[in-house]
């Protein structure tokens with residue numbers, strides 16, 4: 302019925318009296334790359350599992366590729382690729398055998414399997430490693446194999462749950478270039494991640510907290526609309542004491558580590574480079590303050606951090 | 614006395630040399646960061662340091678205690694968080710912590726107070742009675758960390774402790790690490806996050822079982838100063854191709870919409886100030902080749918640039934050997 306890749310309407314999941322997903326609604330259009338962010342336990346995996354028909358919603362409904370997730374789950378699964386957070390590989394099998402096994406499960410026709418398997422191994426940079434036993438591969442290599450498996454049946458819609466967790470920085474970038482290619486070819490991608498640099502690659506981002514979807518927008522719009530004020534880098538000699546000192550300054554919304562220096566969000570109109578500099582110097586720190594552009598990490602902290610407006 | 618002194622660690626699996634003559638020393642207050650590509654051998658080093666694997670050569674001393682000869686004493690001051698931490702899925706959060714505490718010989722009374730403190734620190738207060746098996750991925754990781762800290766170890770071995778951990782908890786986690794370092798603890802940590810690596814006192818870049826370079830983050834970044842350019846250009850594929858072929862460009866990498874170029878050392882230091890001349894020349898060469906340059910500027914090198922440059926240099930050497 303719908304032209305949408307994913308349509309979610311007041312979807313809810315309760316475990317006993319605990320609400321893991323709390324009445325979320327959103328849409329994903331074909332060809333979009335949508336990132337799904339949120340603190341640990343905020344309901345991302347639970348959402349994805351409901352969309353795949355692996356978990357029954359307590360209330361609300363969802364359609365994936367026009368099929369109802371509760372009544373038509375069997376129709377959805379062959380059309381989508383799913384990479385789960387802790388993907389179960391068969392440790393005793395080789396990389397190639399694992400892929401072969403899943404190609405079979407996903408119903409890739411026998412005659413096409415060999416070529417298809419080769420193609421996805423190439424795509425994720427695993428060519429030549431087919432004979433290695435999966436159990437002996439490091440975390441990052443296992444992740445790549447899991448992605449290859451999710452792609453082997455040419456799905457038009459991909460659900461990737463923290464696909465790059467534990468993957469090295471170069472491999473992560475290659476991974477995202479791959480996602481880029483898939484999206485260029487028309488695939489729709491729904492991907493959760495805790496890496497804010499990866500979130501930048503997404504067309505739109507959903508931000509979950511406590512089971513609720515707090516925002517869903519482009520990275521640029523989120524950076525423009527969700528912060529309470531300007532952001533600053535502070536290069537300072539004693540990190541933790543300076544962090545504690547800054548946190549106690551009026552008009553300072555949030556302070557954190559950023560690389561080897563500190564980063565702060567202040568409330569609109571409350572601080573300038575000069576006031577921050579002189580306040581800290583007054584407390585005996587030697588510090589250099591720079592105004593910065595907001596980042597998605599700032600957005601995340603502002604929406605889901607401990608200073609974020611309470612949900613109730 | 615050094616907290617950790619590991620000399621010449623070597624480990625073979627059949628014909629594969631997984632760890633090849635690796636040495637590292639950690640003093641109180643220091644964090645040693647192990648970074649490197651997937652499969653470099655970081656986890657194997659961690660497992661050798663904690664004695665979970667036996668050494669083929671080399672030695673490990675923790676607070677002066679030799680790990681091979683006095684494993685009990687050496688290990689008593691170590692907290693280890695493996696990459697794939699095994700919790701008891703049929704025990705609750707609180708029971709898991711109690712279990713790991715009792716293994717470490719902590720009495721029940723001490724444990725009760727400490728458990729509350731640790732759970733608050735990792736953000737799991739209120740989840741004491743939930744079964745570990747139904748925690749979210751990141752929550753399991755946090756519980757693992759709490760278990761590794763339960764006996765207040767002075768040396769922490771953390772194997773990708775923040776993989777799968779959300780940015781807020783990552784903040785809290787590192788703030789705690791820095792506080793522990795301030796109290797004189799020492800840490801060996803592996804991480805795929807370059808913004809975490811830069812906080813370490815010393816970094817070791819590992820690949821193929823060896824430590825390729827080691828040093829303070831600042832000193833590792835220094836050789837790349839002025840040599841990394843950010844290019845925004847259309848069409849990107851053509852720009853990529855032209856840059857790759859340029860004699861002054863050592864490497865091109867795609868970062869989403871942007872290209873990062875690494876200039877050869879000579880292109881910067883023998884030219885006019887700060888490689889300005891090279892930038893101008895590159896700009897016009899690209900334009901002449903049919904590329905529209907929307908922006909080209911020098912940016913501060915990141916550890917990721919160091920990471921890539923180190924790997925490429927080693928690959929080249931290997932080819933010339």
Ligand SMILES: Nc1ncnc2c1ncn2[C@@H]1O[C@H](COP(=O)(O)OP(=O)(O)OP(=O)(O)O)[C@@H](O)[C@H]1O
Pocket residue numbers: 316319321339340341342343344345346347348386747748749750751752777779
């Ligand atoms: N079967 C279950 N029974 C009880 N609680 C559950 C069950 N499955 C999940 N939960 C709870 O639901 C909440 C949401 O979990 P979910 O796995 O969706 O989080 P997440 O956003 O994916 O987190 P992470 O970033 O750590 O992967 C958590 O508090 C989790 O413990």
Ligand SMILES: [Mg+2]
Pocket residue numbers: 345346347386462749750751
């Ligand atoms: Mg999850």
